[in-house]
Amino acid sequence: MAMAMAKLAKRNGYFILSSESIRYSLSLRGFASASGSEENDVVIIGGGPGGYVAAIKASQLGLKTTCIEKRGTLGGTCLNVGCIPSKALLHSSHMYHEAKHKFANHGVKLSSVEVDLPAMLAQKDKAVSNLTRGIEGLFKKNKVNYVKGYGKFVSPSEVSVDTIDGGNTVVKGKHIIVATGSDVKSLPGVTIDEKKIVSSTGALALSEIPKRFVVIGAGYIGLEMGSVWGRLGSEVTVVEFASEIVPTMDAEIRKQFQRSLEKQGMKFKLKTKVVGVDTSGDGVKLALEPAAGGDQTILEADVVLVSAGRTPFTSGLGLDKIGVETDKVGRILVNERFATNVSGVYAIGDVIPGPMLAHKAEEDGVACVEFIAGKVGHVDYDKVPGVVYTNPEVAYVGKTEEQVKALGVEYRVGKFPFMANSRAKAIDNAEGLVKILAEKETDKILGVHIMAPNAGELIHEAAIALQYDASSEDIARVCHAHPTMSEAVKEAAMATYDKPIHI
Numbered sequence: 001m002a003m004a005m006a007k008l009a010k011r012n013g014y015f016i017l018s019s020e021s022i023r024y025s026l027s028l029r030g031f032a033s034a035s036g037s038e039e040n041d042v043v044i045i046g047g048g049p050g051g052y053v054a055a056i057k058a059s060q061l062g063l064k065t066t067c068i069e070k071r072g073t074l075g076g077t078c079l080n081v082g083c084i085p086s087k088a089l090l091h092s093s094h095m096y097h098e099a100k101h102k103f104a105n106h107g108v109k110l111s112s113v114e115v116d117l118p119a120m121l122a123q124k125d126k127a128v129s130n131l132t133r134g135i136e137g138l139f140k141k142n143k144v145n146y147v148k149g150y151g152k153f154v155s156p157s158e159v160s161v162d163t164i165d166g167g168n169t170v171v172k173g174k175h176i177i178v179a180t181g182s183d184v185k186s187l188p189g190v191t192i193d194e195k196k197i198v199s200s201t202g203a204l205a206l207s208e209i210p211k212r213f214v215v216i217g218a219g220y221i222g223l224e225m226g227s228v229w230g231r232l233g234s235e236v237t238v239v240e241f242a243s244e245i246v247p248t249m250d251a252e253i254r255k256q257f258q259r260s261l262e263k264q265g266m267k268f269k270l271k272t273k274v275v276g277v278d279t280s281g282d283g284v285k286l287a288l289e290p291a292a293g294g295d296q297t298i299l300e301a302d303v304v305l306v307s308a309g310r311t312p313f314t315s316g317l318g319l320d321k322i323g324v325e326t327d328k329v330g331r332i333l334v335n336e337r338f339a340t341n342v343s344g345v346y347a348i349g350d351v352i353p354g355p356m357l358a359h360k361a362e363e364d365g366v367a368c369v370e371f372i373a374g375k376v377g378h379v380d381y382d383k384v385p386g387v388v389y390t391n392p393e394v395a396y397v398g399k400t401e402e403q404v405k406a407l408g409v410e411y412r413v414g415k416f417p418f419m420a421n422s423r424a425k426a427i428d429n430a431e432g433l434v435k436i437l438a439e440k441e442t443d444k445i446l447g448v449h450i451m452a453p454n455a456g457e458l459i460h461e462a463a464i465a466l467q468y469d470a471s472s473e474d475i476a477r478v479c480h481a482h483p484t485m486s487e488a489v490k491e492a493a494m495a496t497y498d499k500p501i502h503i
Helices: 001-007 049-062 076-081 083-101 119-141 220-231 251-263 358-372 403-406 422-426 456-465 472-476 486-497
Strands: 042-045 065-069 147-155 158-163 168-172 176-178 182-184 214-218 236-239 268-269 274-277 284-290 297-301 303-306 311-312 344-345 386-388 393-398 411-417 431-437 445-452
Touching: 049 065, 049 076, 049 119, 049 358, 065 344, 076 119, 083 119, 083 220, 083 284, 147 168, 147 445, 176 358, 182 393, 182 411, 214 297, 220 236, 220 251, 220 303, 251 393, 251 403, 251 445, 274 456, 284 303, 344 403, 386 456, 393 456, 403 411, 403 431, 403 445, 403 456, 411 486, 422 486, 431 472, 431 486, 445 486, 456 472, 456 486, 472 486
Parallel strands: 042 065, 042 176, 065 147, 176 344, 214 236, 214 303, 236 268
Antiparallel strands: 147 158, 158 168, 182 311, 274 284, 284 297, 386 393, 393 445, 411 431, 431 445
């Protein structure tokens, strides 16, 4: 067996990554184990969205692959303590809010509605568990070796893994991909204890509904978690250093979005900084000051969520030991092939420049292993959609109107409100609009922005259009089923190059 594997040092003209013995039994849970001299074509450090997708794709391309994951469950932050559990709670809390405030409008009357928080959290945990096991099943199906432990470089071709069962193994290879994701960005003087002061992880597992819930940071995560606990009864206040929420969002959409959240009871303290924290009492007292300086005020809370962004997780990987270059914020520098300055070492996802989004990491992973396999991969970061999963949702792809103006490009704008969309009116959920930006001379679509129920689903028509350099007329001339929310995208496209019908 060892001699047979040794002959696979080169296949189809490409070098193969080697893997030393995976000294696991129970922790592998039935995954293919490796003898001491078995080799891999690809070794991936990190089993999050970027890492596990890269591993599966590499195996599908015929490359022998090992994935190393420290958590012990696959899916990374996104699946375990991020995207998936937060969407579960967003949906559950939305159902409660609808039952309490909207069902009667539709002729459904309930004598009482109450929250069973343990059951709600259990449903969330069940979803996470099922999905993590599903990825393990995909690893087995695609014959991906899975090592549970913390990996760190000892050389450009060797990764030492401290396994979760207390052992150690060394995985060798010629192509090693760093896909370790990101971690919560800390704030000076604010210590996260996951009880009174929590990260997004703690905010997903509160044992009771806080009366006063303060969010530090008005980005995607903060607004989503604020929405969850606000629907369940918390008084939510968002503290943001900048002058606006979600700075990557189109300004016109942002203003409408903020107004919508305020109508739901969410309060905002913009251009405000946290200068002190007191947790000595039952709750938390935050000392606040204007960002530009000024008089100090005190904001009291039962729970404070620190949601001021994320930072690349590269500590303890031994990158400095092998000479991998990083930028001033710790991101690994790569070329268009996702290769670092160290031969045979690659990086994808949140640890490199670009949007810190799970779906971007997945695309990075696919493109990276395609390059390793001798194919061509590509990810256009200007065409990666972003979604805020509140209610209404906000989704966008391409450029904002402010970015288009800064480029000096002559453009046209088309808008269509959901108040004029028949499906939205029929379901009594007509808040929001579609906004399309197109180059004036060519009608090429430059950006699409949607605020609406299920905007995250509607945006992909626009993502395809941008990917293939479509015009607004291209979308407008596609027959859209009636009645659907998607017709608002068609009408906005009609408004961009000509005139809409229904307004």
